[in-house]
Each structure stands twice: as C-alpha cells, then as structure tokens.
Amino acid sequence: MVGLAYKLRGQWNAAEELFVQVMETRKKKLGADHPSTLTSISNLASTYRNQGRWDAAEELEVQVIETSKTKLGADYPDTLSSMRKLASTYRK
Secondary structure, rough: OOOHHHHHHOHHHHHHHHHHHHHHHHHHHHHOOOOHHHHHHHHHHHHHHHOOHHHHHHHHHHHHHHHHHHHHOOOOHHHHHHHHHHHHHHOO
C-alpha cells in the first residue's frame, strides 16, 4: 500500500524500491506464479511505464500475461487486465 501511495504522489523511485522488495519477497514465499506475486510484478511494470521505461514495463507485462494464461486461463479477468496494460504500454 505504501508503494501505491508513492506511485500516486509521483514518487516513482520510492515506489519502485518498495515494489521490487514486495515482488522478491512474494516470489520467495508464495512462488513466481502466485496471483499476489503477479500483482506485485504488475505494479512494478506500471511504475516503469509511468517512468517512460517502456522496455522494462513490456518485459514484466509479458511475463505476467504468460504466467496468468498458464495459471489462471486466457479468459480470466486478471489475465485480460494484464493484456490491456500491455496494450497501453505499446500505445504509449
């Protein structure tokens, strides 16, 4: 939540630092394909997108989509939301 607050305030570096920490912790504790881990990766990708770091955002968004398709299914709402975020990155 603190990372999201930083993001809303435009404090991208502080948000990125927290999102990386949460992502790494969730990967270790929950696994790389856990929905909460995927949310953390998506939050980090969003931060990269807002910083104009398109390649880094794209890489993480593709990772989330592929894992979501396998774990949750191609038509699952979270998977579709991830696809929308990637399309937004491509559009920008």
